[in-house]
């Protein structure tokens with residue numbers, strides 16, 4: 001039992017030594033690592049340290065160019081879309097960077113009723129979304145964690161016109177194995193949890209009250225989720241708390257630990273940077289700020305290190321920053337988001353938000369912009385519904401086969417969005433992007449895509465392979 005609650009794989013001395021030896025590598029060695037990355041088998045800890053130490057502008061550009069190639073090879077131009085759904089901002093913890101923390105008396109507290117959750121869901125569906133990320137602080141009203149389970153059931157129960165939410169991912173505080181089992185039974189897609197920082201001293205300094213003070217309970221959460229049978233898990237770091245180089249090395253150790261113990265690593269990595277949050281001095285001036293240039297470096301290095309893991313970027317980042325990082329490795333983005341419970345129904349209640357958004361565009365505006373850049377927004381939820389999760393997903397992804405499934409699924413779900421929800425100008429740009437994507441496909445994948453597209457045009461919905 002002990003190994004389910006102690007994270008002894010967070011080995012600070014090992015990370016320190018690897019960063020030290022990585023700093024000694026020359027340009028020749030860096031190029032060797034980049035050549036290895038193109039084999040799409042991922043990188044070792046030492047390789048990541050060597051790339052993190054690069055500061056020469058020319059060599060950095062080589063890292064970016066390699067990351068772009070790997071991203072294109074595995075993911076093509078697809079970008080999976082989702083919307084966060086905040087159900088409650090009650091919280092018993094004291095995370096110094098978060099507006100939801102217990103002592104923040106200036107924040108308007110709000111716990112959505114099941115009817116209000118249904119209303120938020122209807123609005124999100126009417127924007128055109130098919131997947132949501134359900135988020136809550138660590139304090140549940142009424143019968144405790146059952147509130148979250150009921151909320152998931154409510155989201156899945158809403159049918160609105162031709163639409164519905166087909167995948168609910170969840171970002172809530174760490175649970176016991178039994179509670180994780182209930183979460184699995186509720187039919188969630190991915191369970192997400194960010195360690196915030198893998199550096200124990202920093203963790204202790206910024207989490208000063210509540211259950212979240214326990215570093216090991218949090219760092220071992222994914223183990224318990226996997227023991228409960230949840231095999232799509234997402235991890236992340238809140239960049240800005242501690243040295244980003246240390247953090248990406250620790251992420252590598254976390255993934256290696258999961259692979260060793262469960263035979264599969266994480267499904268996604270989230271890369272939030274700290275944003276200003278109401279009542280938090282720390283969020284306005286983070287202890288270890290990450291510059292835009294370093295942020296791009298983080299995305300590129302991780303893309304090379306774990307090529308088959310999806311990267312999630314939220315509306316914390318500005319539109320400009322998101323555009324630049326798509327090409328380097330980001331594969332999922334949120335759009336049209338609100339981070340306050342009830343925020344979709346009532347736009348004005350920003351004093352209840354978790355943090356400030358960097359990108360204020362609506363889903364339709366984001367879709368138009370990314371399609372104009374040649375990306376294909378995807379609303380696909382096929383893998384999880386066909387049981388392609390965990391190791392099964394990775395087995396399919398690793399030989400590059402995922403492109404054969406994801407490409408057609410992206411086009412059919414994008415077209416569904418264009419027909420059912422897009423304003424005319426967005427539909428026009430989107431149709432052009434679909435035509436271009438079909439032209440660039442291999443003949444076999446194109447045939448599959450065209451058959452699925454035909455079904456959607458003739459009125460069928462939820463077409464996937």
Ligand code: SAM
Pocket residue numbers: 097098099135136137138171172173174193194196237238272273274275276277283316354355
């Ligand atoms: N309360 C749960 C927890 O902490 O695990 C889950 C939801 S919490 C609202 C989701 C994430 O928001 C946290 O893990 C943290 O990384 C992020 N977050 C908190 N404050 C933030 C800020 N000021 N800027 C950006 N992200 C922040």
Ligand code: SF4
Pocket residue numbers: 091092093094095098099100101102136137138173212
């Ligand atoms: Fe609560 Fe999560 Fe915010 Fe911490 S990050 S104060 S646990 S909502």
